[in-house]
Amino acid sequence: MSPAPHVLFDATSIPPSHGGVARFITGLLGGLDQNGMVVDVVAKRxxxxxxxxxxxxxxxxxxxxxxxxxxxRFVWEQTGLPALARRRRSEIIYSPHYTFPLFTRVKRVVTLHDATFYSSPEAHSRVKGLFFRTWIRWANARADRLVAASRATADEVQRYVARAQPQIDVAYLGVDPEVFAPPSEAAVQSVRQTLGLEASQAWIAFLGTMEPRKNIPALIAAHATLRATDPGTPVLALSGARGWDEAANEALDANASLPVAQRPIIEAGYLPLDLLSAFLGGSQLVVYPSLGEGFGLPVLEAMSSGAPVLTTPRLSIPEVGGDAVAYAEPDAPSLAAAIRSLLDDRPRRDEMGRAGLERSAEFTWRACASIYARAFAAVGSRS
Incomplete structure (x- = not known):
């Protein structure tokens, strides 16, 4: 067996929020470590x-x-990263988030997380859509190997990108069961305090950036319908940053104008990683009404936390949720009906929580890393 190629792993794209990109990079490095593959990692101090x-x-x-x-960082990626690869005598530069050095003799492997920039351009800002479509085309043209986060993403790249690479590896993301696990009652109470809820008060959870494709206006409208017919409907707690969804921001501004005790929606902002499992697993229901995902990591993390999950049958999400989650169309009436049905059926929610926990165990970072290790080996063998 030939030795593993010398890989330079560019981890400088981890954002200050330490959201999904950070969890992906951290998980993949952990999986490579578990598989016994050693790489050079360049990252911010x-x-x-x-x-x-x-x-x-x-x-x-x-x-x-x-x-x-x-x-x-983008400038350094084009100049300093190839120079570092030369000094380290790297055979491969691995870029985990679309962008990569355009001009280098070192082999390049690039991860593409999402292709909705092509299939659903209206769900992204014009600048963001143009940026990522451009880098996906460049990655397709220049990278030696592409890895997608789901079969849906790989299929969309091959559908929309001219002269798409015929082989795109699919490496499902993983979840760390030590981080995302069914929470203790003490952890749930800690989240309640963070959210400003009373000791036994329930909530419906959403985790993610509130951008247009997350479909937050429909979720807010569905929740408002339920509260109008049943004031006892749990509050809606949103964890994540506001994005560029004007309709969502207007609804959230209206909610923020109400006295705190009367607000049906809680904007939790970014919660620390150590609270996310209790935020998801302690909720009555996690609702993820996305119009389309490249993978859908919050769905997997909610399942691993033992939460019942309601989501939509769009793009990659069924690859993640399988039969362990409930699905609804992404319009407000369909979401309202599905939420009401699940809130009224505790045994079904409990069974969904158990099924989701079992299914989530199939998504490990070690399995994810094994796909990358094979991709690196395939590229390295052509050096």
Whole structure:
């Protein structure tokens, strides 16, 4: 068996919020470590302690301080990253989030998480859509290997991108069961305090950035319908940043104008990672009404936390949820009817929680990393 190729893993794209991208990078590094594959990891100094704690077997290299600026990071990615690869005698540069060095003799493997920039351009801002469509085309044209987060994403790239690569590896994301697990009652009470809820008060949870494709206006409208007919409907708690969805922001502004005790919606903002499992698993129901996902990590994390999940049968989500979650069309009436049905059926929610927990165990970072290891080996063998 030939030795594993020397890979330079670019982890400088971890955002300050340490959201889904950070969990992907951390999980993949941990999975590679578990599989016995050692890589060089370049990352911002502030991110290295957490990465090293999760995956201590790798070699960590401190990136220049100026990569904390997104614009400057892109410049460094094109110049400093290839130079670092040459100094390290790397055979492969791995870029985990679309962008990568355009001009280098080093082989390149790139992850594409989402292709809705093509299939649903209206769900993204014009600038964001143009940016990611451009980088997907460039990755298709220049990368030596592409890896997609789901079969749906791979299929969409091959459908929309001219002269698409005929082989795109599919590596499902994983979930860390030590981070996302059914919470203790103490953890649930801690989340209640963070949300400003009373000791036994229930909530419906959503986790994600509130951008147009997350379909938050429909969720808010569905929740308002339920509250109008039954004031005892649990409050809706949203964790994540506001995005560029004007309709959602207007509804949230109207909610914020009410006295705190009268608000049907709680904007929790970014919750610390150690609270997310209790936020999801302690809820009555997690609702993820997305119009389309490249993977749908919050669905998997909710399942791993033992939460019953209601989502939509769009793109990759059924690949993640399977038969363990409930589905509804993404319009407000359909969501309202499905939420009401589940809130009124505790045994079904309990069974969904157990089924989701069982299914989530199939999505491991070690399995994800094994796909990447094979992709690296395939590229390295062509060097």
């Amino acid at each position: 502030s991110d290295i302690p957490a990465l090293h704690a999760a995956a201590p077997g790798h070699t960590y290299i401190v990136a220049p301080r100026f990569v904390s600026s997104r614009a400057v």
